[in-house]
Amino acid sequence: MSIEVLNETDHEIDEGEFVAISRYVLSEMRVHPQAELCIRMVGEDTMTVLHEQWMDLPGPTDVMSFPMDELEPAGEGQEPEEGILGDIVLCPSVAMKQAAEAGHATIEEMLLLTTxxxxxxxxxxxxxxxxxxxxxxLQRQLLLTFLAQRGRETGA
Known part of the structure; x- marks a missing residue:
């Protein structure tokens, strides 16, 4: 799988975490192992422009998705299609506010948004x-299973 993480913000991002959750979700969803995904971290100004341009809604949002080849999970007995999955755009500052409101860590919020x-x-x-x-x-199940596995691997 080709997973690219681009950080256009001042927030420190552990790219490995986003690659790991993406690989896990794509594998669990039976997406072709050669699928391509780009995760882009942007500031509130950029996210506001995207949100207004594509959704016609004001202000920044937490996550937006831009599909490319409209890949779908392979069903039982089906071969997954190869192609470009698309782009996910995350806004770390919005995620940070949401995490504080929800009472959990920012990284958990951002992994949820990636999923x-x-x-x-x-x-x-x-x-x-x-x-x-x-x-x-499905989102909850994927994230909780990933976090549980990650906890076992790190001894947490």
């Missing part, structure tokens, strides 16, 4: 109640 962004790239959405329930449960 959320990947699911959007794979065609998941939360516009309807049933879609939201499915997407958020």
């Amino acid at each position: 959320h962004g990947i699911l959007h790239l794979l065609g998941y959405d939360h516009a309807e109640v049933d879609e939201e329930k499915e997407m958020f449960e």
Whole structure:
């Protein structure tokens, strides 16, 4: 898998964490091992421009996804398609505020947002109640399993 992490902010980012969660989610979702993903960290000004341009909504947001080849998870017995998954754009300063409000670490919020962004790239959405329930449960399950595995690996 080709996963590129670009940090255009002053926030210190452990690129390895974002590569690890991305590899885990893409593997669990049965995405082709040669799929390409780019994760871009931007400031609030850049995120505001993107949010207004693409969603017609004011101000910055936490995460946006820009799919390329519209890859989907491979079903049982299917071969995954090779291609470019797309780009995820994260705003660390918005994530930091959300983490403080939720009472957890900023890195956990950003890993959650990365998982959320990947699911959007794979065609998941939360516009309807049933879609939201499915997407958020899958997101929660993927993140908790990743964090549990990471804890075992680091001895935490």
